[in-house]
Amino acid sequence: MKRRDAINRIMDSIESELIICNIGFPSRELYDIYDRDENFYMIGSMGLASSIGLGLALAKPERDIVVIDGDGSLLMNMGSLVTVNACKPRNLTWIVINNGAYGSTGNQETYAKDLNLCEIASGVGLKSYKFEDIDLKEIINDDECNFVEFNCEAGNSTAPIIEMTPEAIKKRFMKII
Amino acid sequence: MDSTEAIYNGLKDAGIDFIVSVPCVNLSKLLNMIDEDDSITHIPVTREEEGIGLCAGAYLGGKRTAILMQNSGLGNSINALKSLTELYGFPLLMIMSHRGTEGENICGQVPMGQSTPLILEAMNFNFFKPGTPEGAYEAIRTSWELSEEEKKPVSILLEIKYW
Numbered sequence: 336m337k338r339r340d341a342i343n344r345i346m347d348s349i350e351s352e353l354i355i356c357n358i359g360f361p362s363r364e365l366y367d368i369y370d371r372d373e374n375f376y377m378i379g380s381m382g383l384a385s386s387i388g389l390g391l392a393l394a395k396p397e398r399d400i401v402v403i404d405g406d407g408s409l410l411m412n413m414g415s416l417v418t419v420n421a422c423k424p425r426n427l428t429w430i431v432i433n434n435g436a437y438g439s440t441g442n443q444e445t446y447a448k449d450l451n452l453c454e455i456a457s458g459v460g461l462k463s464y465k466f467e468d469i470d471l472k473e474i475i476n477d478d479e480c481n482f483v484e485f486n487c488e489a490g491n492s493t494a495p496i497i498e499m500t501p502e503a504i505k506k507r508f509m510k511i512i
Numbered sequence: 513m514d515s516t517e518a519i520y521n522g523l524k525d526a527g528i529d530f531i532v533s534v535p536c537v538n539l540s541k542l543l544n545m546i547d548e549d550d551s552i553t554h555i556p557v558t559r560e561e562e563g564i565g566l567c568a569g570a571y572l573g574g575k576r577t578a579i580l581m582q583n584s585g586l587g588n589s590i591n592a593l594k595s596l597t598e599l600y601g602f603p604l605l606m607i608m609s610h611r612g613t614e615g616e617n618i619c620g621q622v623p624m625g626q627s628t629p630l631i632l633e634a635m636n637f638n639f640f641k642p643g644t645p646e647g648a649y650e651a652i653r654t655s656w657e658l659s660e661e662e663k664k665p666v667s668i669l670l671e672i673k674y675w
Contacts, residue, residue, distance in 0.1 A: 355569070375572065379595025386557075386565025387572070387596075393553055394530065394573025412565075414558030422555060501600045509572055 337490040338405075339364045341432050341466075345403065345485070348471035352399045352428075353512065355388040357381075357408050359439025360491045361432065365403065367494035372511040378501050382411030385419060385429050392424035395512060399426050399475055406433040406447035420460045423480040430466070431482070436489035456482040515675050516541045518645030519607060519668075522652025523578060528605060529553065530575035532563035536582040536609035538675050543580065560585030564592035564604070571602050576656055578605035583612070583628040583669065584621075593635065593665055601663035605655050610641075613671040632667055639667035643674060 338361060346369050354374045356362045362376035377384060388402035409415075409431050419429065435448030456463040464474060466485035474481050499507075513521065519542055523531070530553045531546055533539070546554045553575070557563040560581050567577035579585075586593075586608065597604050611618070612625015632639045638658065642648035651668055659666040 377596075379599050380565065380592045383561070383565030383568070383592060383596060386562045387569035389555075390530070390566035390569025390571075390575075390577075391573045392569070393555065393566075394570040394575045412559075412562060414562055415565075418555070418557055418562060418566075505572070505600045505602075512573060 336487045337492070338432050338434055338438060338487060339368070339492040339494070341485045341487045342368055342403065344466070345401075345430060345471065348475065349401065352401045352475060353391065353395070353508075354401050354403060355384050355391065356403045357384045357405045360494065361403055361405055361438075363494040363497060364492055366497045367492070372507050375508045376497055376499070376504050378497070378504070382408045384408060385415040386412065388427060388429065389415070389419050389422060389424065392427040393422060396424065396426055398512070400424075400428070401475060402427070402429045404429060404431045405438070406431060406435060406452065407437045407445045409452065410445060410447055416456060416459045416461065419480065425478045425480055428475045428481045428483065430485055432485045432487060434487050434489045438489060438491050442489045442491075452484045453482070456484075513645045513649060515645050515648070516545065518649040519652060519670075520545050522649045523605075523607075525653045526605065526656040527576045528578045528656065530567065530570040530577045531555070531580060532557050532566050532577075533580040534560050534563065534582070534585050536611070538609040538670070538672070539580050560588040561592045564589050564597060567604050568596050568600070568602050571604075577603075578607060580607045581609070583608045583610045584624050586628060586631060587624060590631070590635070593637075598664045603656060603659035603663065604665040605652070605659060606665050606667040607652070608667060608669050610669040610671045613673070615672040628669065637665055637667060638662065639669055641669045641671065648674070
């Protein structure tokens, strides 16, 4: 299973949740699989998906927020683990697709390849799960801040570049909120 | 108005209701005032760049956002300020304790302190250097709207002599 299949599996559990999606191929693949008003695609600022998701979760406590992040991006912003844990918004589900690679730059290996990200997230205090052990819908809908690691293999699909401008992504997303 | 109250009042009158911070000794009284204000969500962050991400998300959710930090945090945030805040046209108020300026007694603050205004100029971001509490209040009160208009961050640099 590669990232595209993982995103497909995640989207099977999504209804009206707001999604913040990681930069590069993750956003391109999500855009290609299921473009919807509730998707915010990152075009820049690698590493900040979970921070944007946290800010949104705190600002909009009545909405469920799902972050689709990657292992390379998590490594770039490890401090986010402790900030998310300190805030623990009950409407936030932070999914990290761990394919052990910097996919958008040519699949160079990451140090997360041999890491158990669930254990790291648990270590700072977050409720953490492996995707294969859970019903994602239940996890999104429960009243907790949750971290989910989705292990898969490296590799990109042929998803196209996102045609929307950043301004259009923002406007559409804010309108649905 | 003392130097801290001026900033607090400016933030309140600008309608700022979501603040992230990395502390500076000069901001400590202000951080306490914000913590005691139930109408402001205050999230301390581990690194300034992370805070830029939080502010982007909070703005998407309808908040008026500001970051409080030392000017050293500008260096930690440059890419996010360009590739997130400016790219999407998010407004953001940046209140910076400007270290390394006249009266600084820690030599480590000087190189970044001297370069801070030059960096903001190079980034093509508007900034103000108020010298008095009255000036700071006015600059902060009006900066959110300026930032919304310009669709990029606006900074307030508070030099050591300001305090």
